[in-house]
Amino acid sequence: MSDLNQKSSTKDTRPYSGYHNRPVQHSDDFITQVGPGTPGGEYLRKYWHPFLIASELKDLPVPVRLLGEDLIAFRDHSGRLGLLHRHCIHRGTSLEYGIIADKGIRCCYHGWHFDVDGRVLDTPAEPQASKIKVNFVQGAYLVKEWMGLLFAYMGPVDEVPELPIYDCVDNPEDNQAVPFRMQVPCNWVQIVENGADPIHNAYLHAIVAGQQFSEAFKVLPQLDFPETPLGFLSMATRKVGDYIFIRASDIILPNFGQFPNGANRVEKQSVGLRPFLTRWSVPVDDHHSFYMGFAHLNSYNASVRKMSKEDFGVDRIPFIGQTGDRPLAERQREPGDYDAVVTQGAVANRKAEHLGTTDKGVVLFRRMLAKAIRDTQDGVRPQKPKLYNNAKVKTYCHEIVVKAPEGVDFTDPQKLADFGRSAAMYFVEFEDFSPKEREAMVTQRVQELLNALCTAAG
Ligand code: FES
Ligand SMILES: [Fe+2]
Incomplete structure (x- = not known):
């Protein structure tokens, strides 16, 4: 396997030293391969993956390439998925x-x-006595439909996991996924x-490449990546004017993520579970992927940016820079x-990278992923999202905007980061409660924490 911890060595820092600093050789990467029989591919085959929007399946078979395998999807005339x-x-x-x-x-x-x-029902040109029907099958995978997405399970048939049903689709009550x-x-x-790289929200989406997110994202945040039961939060805490703004995205292994919208102007207090995009990053093969899932249209997300159902679909999402079809200039x-x-x-040639302190989330993800792949190789079943007593799988993606109390010095980066982490982790601590109760309890604890900080500051 490749050594994820290997750092590129500093070679020659003279100006114009390109000759001496060419990228080191790319290597086959333990974490990136997805095909059958590869360590990463075998690990990914322990999970359900979405692969089509259900409405894409009409009256004809649809060619699908998934985890490096060429497949066809169809719905038979009895309505069953193949x-x-x-x-x-x-x-x-x-x-x-x-x-x-x-x-x-x-x-x-x-x-x-x-x-x-996959069973062979008929081989019409063969003699009656032919044993082909009993001796062979066409390779087939299980398919399930949930919330307008089709999910495939491509692993061993005696290890089929439950299809994880996440808690994000019906909160708030008016949510439309x-x-x-x-x-x-x-x-x-x-x-x-x-x-897992929240600092790019400041640079790519606000400071360097255009104003794609709100002005608030120009403020440089404290980053943090606290672990959750199924992965970690990719979070950024900022002091924006009189407010503290915490934005925490879910990274859940292997390939599930949830992200709040980028439009919060940080003008009023609000605490809540706030996914805007729920998405799986699904491998087509080693060199191609798609990300798919749901946009959550609801009163909260509409309060920062108006969007409609028609804005989302196949290769359609209403943000600049999400497709390759714009003119190069x-x-x-x-x-x-x-x-x-x-x-x-x-x-990406990970051997040629020069990672900085803001890449902690990227490194954490690689480590978690590599460990999960190694565990799978060793016969350890990887951790799966569980349905708790048939309740939905808990997720943690949220936003918190609170007034910063006067007297507490939130220009101290450590104080700001500590506050952000404590507040974010209340969403983990109270995960067993319903979304509404969870939000109420987190709101209360955040207020208590602010009060305690005020008291400590005298
Ligand atoms: S039945 Fe002959 S190739 Fe399919
Ligand atoms: Fe981005």
Whole structure:
């Protein structure tokens, strides 16, 4: 495996020393490979992954490439979902040209007929006594539908985990979870790392490349990455005018993330679970991915930025710089996430990086991921999101805006960071409560914490 801790050594710091400082050789990366039989691929195959918006599946089979495998998805005429190896086990014709049946799909070439679970139902040109039907199956994977997304499980059939149902889709009460799917021509790990890198919100989205987020993001934050039961929070705490603004995103292994919107102007107090985007970073293969999930349209998110259902869909999301279809000059003048992440390379050369202190979240994610992959190699079942007594899986993504009390010196970076972490972790401490109760309890504890700081400051 590659050594994630290896630092590039300082070689030659003279001006114009490009010759002496060329990037070190790229190496196959333990954490980035997704194909069958690779350590990372085997780990990812322990989880459910979304792969299509349900409405993308119409009356014809849809070719899908997922975790380096070529597949076709379809819904048979009985309404059952199928995800089969793309090439027919007879002589390899693509089932993209298969004819969907009441039960399963029939290959166009010689009519072999496969059920959604891969069983061979019929081999019409073969003699009655043929044993093909009992001796072989077309490779098939389980598919489930949840909230307008189709999820696949591509791991061993005797280890099927529960499909995690997350707590983010019906809070607040008026929430509408709107599906989207965006293709990105690079490895999936880069997309997760972008979410674990909150300092880029200040530079790429506010200071350097254009005003994509609100003015508040120009204030440099204290960063922190406290661990949660399933991953960690990627958080930034800022003092914006008279307020303290805490913004915490979920990073949940392997590839789930939730992010508040970037439009908070930090003008009024508010404490709550505030995902705006819930997304999975899904590997197509080592060099291509998509991120997909839901945008949460609700009264809170609308209060900072108006959006409608129609703004989201396949390769559609209403933020600048999320696709590669803008003219190059426009992308150069105002680059966005797509430009920053894709240009790291189809697989970023991690051997040639020079990491700084703000990359702690990126490093933490790589370490957690590498450990989970090693554990899987050692036969240890990786940690999974659990349904607690059939309740939804708890998540932690939130925003907190509170008035900074006079007398407490929040220009002290450590004090600001400590306050941010304590406040954020109340969302973990009270995770067993309903979202409403959780928000009320966190609000109360944050106020108590501020009072205590005031008292201590005299
Ligand atoms: S190739 Fe599919 S039935 Fe012959
Ligand atoms: Fe971003």
